[in-house]
Amino acid sequence: MDNQTQSKYNVVIIGSGFSGIVAANLLPDSGLSVLVVDENLHIGGQLLRKIPDKLGDYEVYHPDYVKKIGLRFVESAKQKKMTIMNRTCLMGIYPNNRLLLESERKEILDITCDVILFASGARERFLPFKGWTLPGVISTGMAQVLMKSSGILPAHRIMVAGSGLFLFSAAYEILKNKGKVISVLEQSGMMDKIRMVPTLLHQFSKVAEGGKYLSKIYLSGVPVKYRHKVVEARGNGELEEVVIGKVDSTGKLIQGTEKIIKTGALAVGYGFVPNIEAPQLAGCELEYSGSKGGWTVKVNDSLETTVPNVFAAGEITGIGGGLKSINEGKIAAVNILKKFEKIPSTQYYSQMAKLTKERKHHMQFVHYFNSLYNIPHNALLDIPDDTIVCRCEDITIGEIKKGIAAGYKTPKAIKTGMRVTMGNCQGRTCGPIIYDILTLLTGKQPDQTGPFHVRPPLKPLSIEALAGSIK
Amino acid sequence: MSEPFYKKVPTKPVVNPDANTPLTKSAIRCNFRYNHFMRGKIMENLRIGNIHRKVPIQFTVNGETVSAYKGETLLAALIAGGYRETKISPLKKEPRSALCGMGVCFECMVTVNGEPNTRSCMTEVQENMVVELNG
Numbered sequence: 001m002d003n004q005t006q007s008k009y010n011v012v013i014i015g016s017g018f019s020g021i022v023a024a025n026l027l028p029d030s031g032l033s034v035l036v037v038d039e040n041l042h043i044g045g046q047l048l049r050k051i052p053d054k055l056g057d058y059e060v061y062h063p064d065y066v067k068k069i070g071l072r073f074v075e076s077a078k079q080k081k082m083t084i085m086n087r088t089c090l091m092g093i094y095p096n097n098r099l100l101l102e103s104e105r106k107e108i109l110d111i112t113c114d115v116i117l118f119a120s121g122a123r124e125r126f127l128p129f130k131g132w133t134l135p136g137v138i139s140t141g142m143a144q145v146l147m148k149s150s151g152i153l154p155a156h157r158i159m160v161a162g163s164g165l166f167l168f169s170a171a172y173e174i175l176k177n178k179g180k181v182i183s184v185l186e187q188s189g190m191m192d193k194i195r196m197v198p199t200l201l202h203q204f205s206k207v208a209e210g211g212k213y214l215s216k217i218y219l220s221g222v223p224v225k226y227r228h229k230v231v232e233a234r235g236n237g238e239l240e241e242v243v244i245g246k247v248d249s250t251g252k253l254i255q256g257t258e259k260i261i262k263t264g265a266l267a268v269g270y271g272f273v274p275n276i277e278a279p280q281l282a283g284c285e286l287e288y289s290g291s292k293g294g295w296t297v298k299v300n301d302s303l304e305t306t307v308p309n310v311f312a313a314g315e316i317t318g319i320g321g322g323l324k325s326i327n328e329g330k331i332a333a334v335n336i337l338k339k340f341e342k343i344p345s346t347q348y349y350s351q352m353a354k355l356t357k358e359r360k361h362h363m364q365f366v367h368y369f370n371s372l373y374n375i376p377h378n379a380l381l382d383i384p385d386d387t388i389v390c391r392c393e394d395i396t397i398g399e400i401k402k403g404i405a406a407g408y409k410t411p412k413a414i415k416t417g418m419r420v421t422m423g424n425c426q427g428r429t430c431g432p433i434i435y436d437i438l439t440l441l442t443g444k445q446p447d448q449t450g451p452f453h454v455r456p457p458l459k460p461l462s463i464e465a466l467a468g469s470i471k
Numbered sequence: 472m473s474e475p476f477y478k479k480v481p482t483k484p485v486v487n488p489d490a491n492t493p494l495t496k497s498a499i500r501c502n503f504r505y506n507h508f509m510r511g512k513i514m515e516n517l518r519i520g521n522i523h524r525k526v527p528i529q530f531t532v533n534g535e536t537v538s539a540y541k542g543e544t545l546l547a548a549l550i551a552g553g554y555r556e557t558k559i560s561p562l563k564k565e566p567r568s569a570l571c572g573m574g575v576c577f578e579c580m581v582t583v584n585g586e587p588n589t590r591s592c593m594t595e596v597q598e599n600m601v602v603e604l605n606g
Contacts, residue, residue, distance in 0.1 A: 058521060
């Protein structure tokens with residue numbers, strides 16, 4: 001690993017999460033020059049977070065099976081001959097695979113490459129409720145990030161709410177670190193999960209993981225409430241109490257079942273959406289599929305996107321967790337090697353046969369996993385009109401509904417007309433909700449109306465960096 | 472049952488008699504606890520027990536001294552120090568704090584060493600860092 005940057009690389013990998021780091025491990029041995037770019041403080045992405053060596057050491061540390069594999073890849077990547085740039089943001093992508101990056105030292109780097117591999121991962125999806133903007137309402141991901149990379153609990157008493165498997169993983173992590181989980185609220189019913197079990201035949205490790213989480217939660221005496229949701233978060237300046245209520249099988253709140261519970265923090269999570277902004281900017285075609293997690297990058301069997309020499313791997317082709325990302329990282333690496341003619345064709349076909357078969361099982365899991373996160377229409381209709389949806393621009397759901405009634409019926413129109421998704425986060429937080437609201441109110445699926453438009457810079461760029469680049 | 476430690480009223484803050492000599496560690500902790508109590512917050516130790524932390528550091532938030540450890544993110548250090556709120560929303564002027572914790576939502580933006588709009592979740596806390604909230 002070295003930090004010297006050059007202006008031309010064979011392969012640039014965007015994102016050093018599971019799939020990125022796996023692909024990065026397989027490429028440099030064949031003599032290709034590789035650059036790995038990651039925005040985070042440490043490489044490894046969201047799943048492979050651990051307490052940095054600088055901060056301290058664990059007394060006992062038992063990473064699970066998938067994480068152990070990933071951490072081994074991260075360590076071996078550091079030994080290989082490639083450039084790894086963490087704390088570096090991708091700002092723009094231009095024709096002929098030209099990339100503009102903003103480095104940690106606020107410099108603009110202009111880099112060209114032969115092949116780009118996008119492995120930009122996923123972010124969390126939210127469902128607004130009254131008071132979700134209060135300090136103290138956090139995502140389940142943030143609860144995990146605080147504990148895993150800084151060793152800090154978000155609060156002593158935490159309530160976990162939302163839908164999907166990740167709630168249990170977050171609750172498990174809090175309990176393991178001696179925090180108190182008041183209760184776990186799951187919007188869907190218990191039967192919805194059990195019905196899906198047959199599709200998990202090839203995912204023994206995931207079933208085992210789920211069992212581990214659930215047993216810890218039940219043994220700690222934490223109530224798991226199915227068909228419950230957060231109605232409102234209240235507090236003066238910061239979160240103090242949460243109103244919870246029962247929902248029926250269509251996701252509608254049953255009046256009169258509300259309860260008020262005091263809590264220090266509320267961790268919410270409603271599944272994941274792929275980070276497709278960068279591939280979209282590169283011109284890759286997207287496809288919308290609810291059972292893959294929303295807008296995903298369209299890829300063929302060798303994971304090449306619709307733009308030649310641009311590959312995509314990991315969560316951006318469908319939300320499916322660590323094992324799928326490892327598999328896709330390998331597929332992408334093998335196909336990139338083939339592109340540079342660095343792999344004999346017999347070896348290529350034998351490896352691809354094995355990997356493609358594995359990927360089929362992972363894609364089955366993708367469909368199961370994302371079906372748990374379906375947000376029912378009634379859950380959207382229950383949101384009161386004065387609830388903020390676009391947090392950056394303070395736009396409420398009432399205003400958005402009025403805008404749609406006035407004729408802003410596509411993402412592009414609502415963006416120009418209402419300023420939603422035009423704030424600092426560029427629609428990364430509220431965008432998925434707005435697709436759902438539009439589908440509900442106009443009756444048109446997102447693939448008919450198209451995604452929000454993206455343009456460079458992908459993240460806010462400091463003037464200092466711009467001024468430095470002019471010199 | 473004895474009362475939990477955070478419900479006890481902390482002792483008065485220690486005033487430094489001589490500006491040149493630094494405060495002792497226990498005095499700093501006493502002041503730290505008192506500051507929290509005065510802000511009407513329950514002093515909670517949110518740091519997870521089973522980690523041997525190496526280098527303790529100090530930084531200032533709106534002029535108050537806060538202790539943290541090297542390697543923590545600024546957001547984590549702020550939360551552990553009792554500072555939930557990081558910014559005021561632009562139009563409705565509501566208090567806000569981090570939502571995603573991984574650089575997506577931009578709700579944790581603070582001013583770090585004079586540089587505004589820095590995401591605290593993507594910044595490492597440093598010795599003598601000057602942080603301004605609600606900017």
